Amino acid sequence: MMSKDGGAFVPGSLSDQAERPPVLSRRLFNVGLLSSGVLAAGGLPIISPAKADPVRGGSVRLALAAQNTNDTFNSAKYVQANDYIRGTSVYSYLTRLDENLQPQPEIALSWEPNSDATRWTFKIRQGVTFSDGAKLTLDDIAFSIMRHKEDKVASTAKQLTGNITSVTGQGPDTLVIELASPDVDLPVLVSIFQYAIVKNGTYDFANPVGTGPFVVKEFQPGIRTVLARNPTYWKEGRPYLDQIEMIAIVDPAARANALLSGDVDMITELRGSAIDEVAKSSNGSVFVTPSTRYTAIQAAVDRAPSNNQDLNLALAYLVDRKRVLDTVLRGYGTIANDHPFGPQSPYYNKALPQRALDLDKAKYHISKSGIGQTKVELSISDAVVYSVDIGQLMQREAARAGLNLELRREPTDSYWTAVAGNRPYFGTNFHPRPTYNMFLNLAWRKGAAWNFSHYESEKMESLITQAQSTLDEAKRKEQYDEIQSIIYNSGALVLPCFLSYVDGVSKKVKGLTPVPLGNLGGFNFADRIWLEG
Amino acid sequence: MIAFVIKRLLQTAALLLVVSVLVFLGCEILPGDVAQVSLGQYATPDNVQALRIELGLDRPAYERYFDWLFGILQGDWGRSITTKTPVARMLSERLSNTALLAAVTTVVAVPLALILGLLMAVGAGRAWDRVASVVTLGLSATPEFLIATLGVLLFAVQLRWLPAVAYLSPGSDLAQTARALFLPAATLSIVVMAQIARMTRAIIGNLLTQPFIEMATLKGVPPRRVVGVHALINAVGPLANVVALNIAYLVSGVLVVETIFAYPGLARLMVDSVQARDLPVVQACAIIFCATYVLLIFLADVLAHIYDPRSNLEAADRKG
Numbered sequence: 001m002m003s004k005d006g007g008a009f010v011p012g013s014l015s016d017q018a019e020r021p022p023v024l025s026r027r028l029f030n031v032g033l034l035s036s037g038v039l040a041a042g043g044l045p046i047i048s049p050a051k052a053d054p055v056r057g058g059s060v061r062l063a064l065a066a067q068n069t070n071d072t073f074n075s076a077k078y079v080q081a082n083d084y085i086r087g088t089s090v091y092s093y094l095t096r097l098d099e100n101l102q103p104q105p106e107i108a109l110s111w112e113p114n115s116d117a118t119r120w121t122f123k124i125r126q127g128v129t130f131s132d133g134a135k136l137t138l139d140d141i142a143f144s145i146m147r148h149k150e151d152k153v154a155s156t157a158k159q160l161t162g163n164i165t166s167v168t169g170q171g172p173d174t175l176v177i178e179l180a181s182p183d184v185d186l187p188v189l190v191s192i193f194q195y196a197i198v199k200n201g202t203y204d205f206a207n208p209v210g211t212g213p214f215v216v217k218e219f220q221p222g223i224r225t226v227l228a229r230n231p232t233y234w235k236e237g238r239p240y241l242d243q244i245e246m247i248a249i250v251d252p253a254a255r256a257n258a259l260l261s262g263d264v265d266m267i268t269e270l271r272g273s274a275i276d277e278v279a280k281s282s283n284g285s286v287f288v289t290p291s292t293r294y295t296a297i298q299a300a301v302d303r304a305p306s307n308n309q310d311l312n313l314a315l316a317y318l319v320d321r322k323r324v325l326d327t328v329l330r331g332y333g334t335i336a337n338d339h340p341f342g343p344q345s346p347y348y349n350k351a352l353p354q355r356a357l358d359l360d361k362a363k364y365h366i367s368k369s370g371i372g373q374t375k376v377e378l379s380i381s382d383a384v385v386y387s388v389d390i391g392q393l394m395q396r397e398a399a400r401a402g403l404n405l406e407l408r409r410e411p412t413d414s415y416w417t418a419v420a421g422n423r424p425y426f427g428t429n430f431h432p433r434p435t436y437n438m439f440l441n442l443a444w445r446k447g448a449a450w451n452f453s454h455y456e457s458e459k460m461e462s463l464i465t466q467a468q469s470t471l472d473e474a475k476r477k478e479q480y481d482e483i484q485s486i487i488y489n490s491g492a493l494v495l496p497c498f499l500s501y502v503d504g505v506s507k508k509v510k511g512l513t514p515v516p517l518g519n520l521g522g523f524n525f526a527d528r529i530w531l532e533g
Numbered sequence: 534m535i536a537f538v539i540k541r542l543l544q545t546a547a548l549l550l551v552v553s554v555l556v557f558l559g560c561e562i563l564p565g566d567v568a569q570v571s572l573g574q575y576a577t578p579d580n581v582q583a584l585r586i587e588l589g590l591d592r593p594a595y596e597r598y599f600d601w602l603f604g605i606l607q608g609d610w611g612r613s614i615t616t617k618t619p620v621a622r623m624l625s626e627r628l629s630n631t632a633l634l635a636a637v638t639t640v641v642a643v644p645l646a647l648i649l650g651l652l653m654a655v656g657a658g659r660a661w662d663r664v665a666s667v668v669t670l671g672l673s674a675t676p677e678f679l680i681a682t683l684g685v686l687l688f689a690v691q692l693r694w695l696p697a698v699a700y701l702s703p704g705s706d707l708a709q710t711a712r713a714l715f716l717p718a719a720t721l722s723i724v725v726m727a728q729i730a731r732m733t734r735a736i737i738g739n740l741l742t743q744p745f746i747e748m749a750t751l752k753g754v755p756p757r758r759v760v761g762v763h764a765l766i767n768a769v770g771p772l773a774n775v776v777a778l779n780i781a782y783l784v785s786g787v788l789v790v791e792t793i794f795a796y797p798g799l800a801r802l803m804v805d806s807v808q809a810r811d812l813p814v815v816q817a818c819a820i821i822f823c824a825t826y827v828l829l830i831f832l833a834d835v836l837a838h839i840y841d842p843r844s845n846l847e848a849a850d851r852k853g
Binding site for chain 1: 579583613615616617618623626627682685686689690693696697698700702703792793794795797801802805806808809811814
């Protein structure tokens with residue numbers, strides 16, 4: 001019943017699009033220059049940000065698509081949209097990614113790397129207090145990052161924290177982060193939802209204390225979260241709202257109805273005909289965020305028959321991508337080319353020919369694979385959004401090409417532990433990550449938690465490591481080109497389309513801007529939105 | 534009579550004990566290691582082992598069963614594995630939500646259904662009965678989600694009279710609560726009414742063909758009294774059972790309605806907990822559901838016994 005939608009399983013959730021430009025332009029950006037060769041990411045939302053002046057006051061009710069009794073305020077346990085949104089409302093972060101995925105100052109005012117990007121110096125904002133009145137110290141920040149390395153915390157960001165060797169305060173307002181190997185994207189990394197700034201030594205998050213725009217008024221996991229305005233929030237005059245109330249409405253039709261009837265003001269994940277219903281309604285609008293979130297068919301390359309590269313490539317030619325985009329996604333997405341890089345990214349490899357439905361090529365690969373009439377099973381599930389529809393389209397084309405493709409509809413319950421990575425062919429989905437490198441580390445490294453294809457190659461390992469530490473943009477582009485080409489040719493990933501985030505927002509709600517990391521402004525809107533008077 | 538109640542009470546207690554064993558065993562054989570699922574995939578084996586010990590999963594099953602059972606008898610449902618909060622606290626709001634919805638639906642639906650069933654039985658074969666039979670048959674065959682969705686589309690989205698979700702904010706007043714509960718209670722009432730009315734018609738209709746009814750009629754008892762007294766008293770036993778089963782369904786089986794109206798009740802909690810392998814919560818829900826069935830059936834049996842003319846006769850005989 002419950003759509004996990006990748007989010008549930010893909011903690012840390014962030015990815016990509018435009019990767020950060022190199023250090024230099026980042027610094028330029030901080031003084032307000034960078035126009036936007038790398039804009040890419042954004043895309044145009046259907047509702048444009050309001051021009052009117054923000055108004056104080058009012059209460060917003062938000063209906064989320066997932067309901068979980070393991071809702072938490074412990075950022076080390078974050079796994080899904082519900083947690084991210086609650087987190088950005090109650091906690092602050094060192095940096096925040098904007099519409100173009102550029103890191104913007106929050107608690108950190110500015111940052112500076114050493115020459116090889118192994119040591120970063122952050123200037124920290126002064127005069128910030130926690131909601132219980134305590135002053136924010138550098139120790140709090142250090143703890144908030146380093147706790148993810150602790151065994152007993154068992155953090156979902158443990159792997160991403162692996163490269164950080166120390167976080168230390170120097171002087172009253174300077175924080176130094178030391179890295180094991182160079183990372184030019186550290187200011188992006190520190191913006192991930194897990195690095196919520198908490199008080200030093202906090203292990204129990206039953207009564208969360210943060211420095212964010214809201215404080216917790218009531219928290220009933222799986223039922224509701226009521227947040228009240230934090231009167232001591234460090235951003236002058238913010239937040240605009242007095243209260244945010246979050247509830248879950250799991251059924252997509254019921255969720256859209258609640259928006260249309262005015263019972264809630266914002267909902268995540270509009271689906272199917274509900275998109276049109278909201279679009280033509282008088283009180284609701286469709287909020288679209290183009291992104292590189294995706295649903296793909298993956299092959300486990302460490303077992304038969306999915307270790308057969310020709311068979312995998314045959315499947316890649318059996319997807320009618322245009323049809324997936326038009327009928328399954330109703331146009332809310334972009335066509336992809338069997339690797340996780342979005343076409344708007346400056347790193348996109350334009351040399352790789354765009355794959356399309358091609359029965360002749362599919363037949364060629366089928367006969368070369370020697371699979372004959374042997375049954376090939378593809379596991380799909382409601383746990384992976386749209387995978388059932390994509391599977392059915394593929395099955396139809398497979399029949400025309402003479403491949404005996406059978407669909408196995410798996411239960412949503414335990415899909416991510418029992419099916420993904422444990423069957424030859426299966427659907428997976430991912431939210432974007434702020435950088436491609438972060439994504440590759442999580443999903444394509446040898447032994448990585450979400451390397452569901454069990455893909456292993458020395459070449460890939462060294463390319464990922466190099467790209468992380470290469471400051472020269474041209475060189476970095478070459479490395480990413482090669483990574484795309486390896487994934488494209490491996491057949492391990494059949495990625496037909498990137499999915500846009502499609503949410504529903506009442507026309508009264510203003511100030512929301514799309515951030516291509518997730519629903520409703522990249523899960524981060526609490527101190528930005530207001531209600532029209 | 535008292536002996537009967539005591540005997541049935543003992544049987545009920547024994548049954549609940551068996552149920553508790555089955556619920557516990559059921560949770561034991563659920564696939565997936567609780568500690569592993571709870572910690573997620575970043576957990577090291579050491580962490581998993583530590584949590585297993587913390588949860589007492591390293592101890593033999595029978596020990597854990599008795600601990601759990603004695604806990605329940607003292608009102609302690611244990612702690613949730615995922616949220617670490619006492620299960621009782623997680624249950625409290627949902628239990629009262631579920632009880633509220635079931636109570637409202639029962640109060641509305643049961644009397645209406647009984648009256649409707651009686652009217653149909655009395656007018657058996659007439660146009661009125663035919664129409665009502667077709668309608669109730671149609672409604673009992675209509676899935677709840679369709680009735681619920683149509684209700685939402687009409688009353689919430691089009692007319693804007695009622696909220697689309699039955700969400701109760703803390704501190705809602707009576708009017709708000711009534712508005713929020715109207716659609717889910719109406720949906721459930723339609724489903725439950727259709728079933729009870731049809732059963733009532735069948736039971737009463739059957740009784741009306743019995744010789745003692747014919748005798749009463751021949752002796753000149755007015756038809757209203759024949760149905761209202763002679764037939765109805767004999768129908769109490771079977772009707773009580775039908776009603777009890779329907780109320781039990783309202784407590785445990787309304788997942789669809791809870792989902793469509795985003796009403797935080799027990800059924801949804803149980804599904805979520807199974808997915809999270811939060812066994813203390815699953816066990817608590819299962820026990821509550823089973824206990825509801827067992828206790829309601831017990832009440833129905835007692836009621837049937839009280840109104841059973843034969844048992845009254847026996848009692849009279851013994852006295853005599």
